[in-house]
Amino acid sequence: MNRIYQHRIGISVQGRDLIAESNFDLEGPIRPANITLIIGGLHGDEKATVALVATFREQWVATCEVRAPLVMIPLANPDGFIANSRYNANRVDLNRNCDLSWQADCPEPAGPHPWSEPESRAIRDFILTFEPAKVVSLHWALAEIDADGPQSTGLANRMWNAMTPRERAPYRVRVAAREEGQPPDPEGFCPGSFGQWCGYGLRFAGGLRPAMITLELPYDPGAESRPHPLPTAHLTELHARWGENAAAYLDAVQPAVHRMLAAACQYPR
Numbered sequence: 001m002n003r004i005y006q007h008r009i010g011i012s013v014q015g016r017d018l019i020a021e022s023n024f025d026l027e028g029p030i031r032p033a034n035i036t037l038i039i040g041g042l043h044g045d046e047k048a049t050v051a052l053v054a055t056f057r058e059q060w061v062a063t064c065e066v067r068a069p070l071v072m073i074p075l076a077n078p079d080g081f082i083a084n085s086r087y088n089a090n091r092v093d094l095n096r097n098c099d100l101s102w103q104a105d106c107p108e109p110a111g112p113h114p115w116s117e118p119e120s121r122a123i124r125d126f127i128l129t130f131e132p133a134k135v136v137s138l139h140w141a142l143a144e145i146d147a148d149g150p151q152s153t154g155l156a157n158r159m160w161n162a163m164t165p166r167e168r169a170p171y172r173v174r175v176a177a178r179e180e181g182q183p184p185d186p187e188g189f190c191p192g193s194f195g196q197w198c199g200y201g202l203r204f205a206g207g208l209r210p211a212m213i214t215l216e217l218p219y220d221p222g223a224e225s226r227p228h229p230l231p232t233a234h235l236t237e238l239h240a241r242w243g244e245n246a247a248a249y250l251d252a253v254q255p256a257v258h259r260m261l262a263a264a265c266q267y268p269r
């Protein structure tokens with residue numbers, strides 16, 4: 001079994017620990033290259049994401065199936081998780097609180113200013129310190145593989161290729177492959193979002209940007225294809241009924257999601 005290290009990266013509004021789990025010592029003297037960061041539960045009511053990161057840790061990371069350097073933040077919004085809320089305890093959408101094109105009048109509550117929330121600051125500071133080469137943030141359930149920035153296209157393709165044709169059916173891939181220096185795709189633009197901050201707003205020392213994927217899980221893994229537009233009330237219904245449907249949902253989507261996450265860890269090798 002592989003040792004899993006735990007490291008507190010911050011504290012939520014209500015005082016809960018924000019924990020990063022890794023398969024290497026984050027406090028060790030040498031920082032490995034090509035770190036993958038996987039984030040679950042940024043929206044607290046999207047509980048499938050938290051469950052899938054936990055099972056990935058048990059079945060792929062602790063067992064050494066994945067040996068590449070990996071950090072997981074399984075529950076980025078613990079207060080929202082407890083309250084079954086999309087938002088944190090200040091009723092801020094942590095996925096609108098980043099500083100790339102932040103907007104006060106965004107349709108989701110973006111906070112009083114960029115990085116106003118302890119949860120978003122903890123994730124930002126972790127990324128700036130450890131400079132992951134790849135970031136995968138899980139959400140539920142728009143059924144998309146979104147790549148932010150041209151540097152992310154190859155990773156999106158690798159994750160797509162990790163699925164069978166049948167597993168791909170509920171997903172659509174939205175690769176925002178814009179040229180360097182161009183603004184994000186206006187069709188999918190999302191002010192203050194974490195994915196766009198990571199994919200377009202960040203530049204590490206040496207000029208590198210991380211490959212950034214927002215992995216929106218399927219809402220109905222039995223569907224033949226992704227309806228467009230999605231039925232309006234589907235997210236609310238899904239999230240409210242997680243308890244009764246969790247086992248069946250995980251059975252259906254887990255193999256493909258785990259293979260996609262493992263492919264991300266191994267990329268680009």
Ligand SMILES: [Zn+2]
Pocket residue numbers: 043046138139140
């Ligand atoms: Zn979400």
